Amino acid sequence: MNFKKNTLILINRKVLATQLQGFFLKNFQENLFYIKSILEKVAVKNKKILNWFIKFLTSCKFRSKLLTS
Structure with a gap:
């Protein structure tokens, strides 16, 4: 159960990081x-x-x- 929970936490962090990176890169290109x-x-x-x-x-x-x- 812990492995499953930790895996989900890592996936959520990666998704968030990817979204933030995309947002940053879009703004970065504009500026x-x-x-x-x-x-x-x-x-x-x-x-x-x-x-x-x-x-x-x-x-x-x-x-x-x-x-x-």
């Missing part, structure tokens, strides 16, 4: 140029933020859009 302008201002001061953000974009498959715009 890509705004985020890029903020990133450029911040990244001038902190290369660690720039590197983290590029890794994040790579995982989201938005790197080419950000770097070519």
Whole structure:
């Protein structure tokens, strides 16, 4: 019974995470140029933020859009 309950909890978390990710990515695409302008201002001061953000974009498959715009 515990296994079944734990499995359902994990499935529910994954569904929620997927929904949140989809919501975030939709908003992210809409605000890509705004985020890029903020990133450029911040990244001038902190290369660690720039590197983290590029890794994040790579995982989201938005790197080419950000770097070519």
